[in-house]
Amino acid sequence: MDEKAFVSLFRAHLQDVSKYLARRVEVRHIEDLASEIFEIAWRKRADCPTGFELPWLYRIASYVLANHRRKAENRFSFLPILDRDKTSPSAEDLALDGSDIAVAYKKLSPADRQILSLVVFDNLTVAQCAVALGITANTASQKLKRARARLSKELDQLMSEND
Secondary structure (H helix, E strand, O other), rough: OOOOHHHHHHHHHHHHHHHHHHHOOHHHHHHHHHHHHHHHHHHOHHHOOOHHHHHHHHHHHHHHHHHHHHHHHHHOOOOOOOOOOOOOOOOHHHOOOHHHHHHHHHHOOHHHHHHHHHHOOOOOOHHHHHHOOOHHHHHHHHHHHHHHHHHHHHHHHHHHHHH
C-alpha cells in the first residue's frame, strides 16, 4: 500500500476507529489511541488484507486497547481491579436503565460480548469479524452463533424470573 492509498484508508476509517474506541475507553484517550493505531497500521500496511481494511484496523485497535489497559492497571495497581471485559462495551455502557438486554449482556463472557459487539455495534460481517479477531470465518461464525444462543438463554432466564 502506497502513501496515497494509506491516506485514503485513514480518511475513510478514522471516524469508525474513533467510534470503536469511544465504546471502549474514556473520551480523553481516543485521539491518542487512534494515532497509535494508525501509526502501527502505517508500519504494517503491507499486511493489510484487501477489502478487509476496517476489520484489520479493529484488530490492531484491540491490541492497542489491551496495552493501554495494562499500562493503566499497572499505574493504578493499588486500586481494586473490577472484573470488566477488556475488549467490548459493558452492559452499563449499553443501557443504564437496567433493561433485561443489558443485564443478560453483562452475564456473557468477554469473548461472547466481543463478537456480539463487533457485529452489532461495529456492523461487521462474519468474515470481517474473523479478520478483526484473527480467526477463520468458520470459527467466527460458530462463535457468533454460540454467543447469540447464550444471550438468548440469558434473556429467557431473566424473562422467566420476571414473570
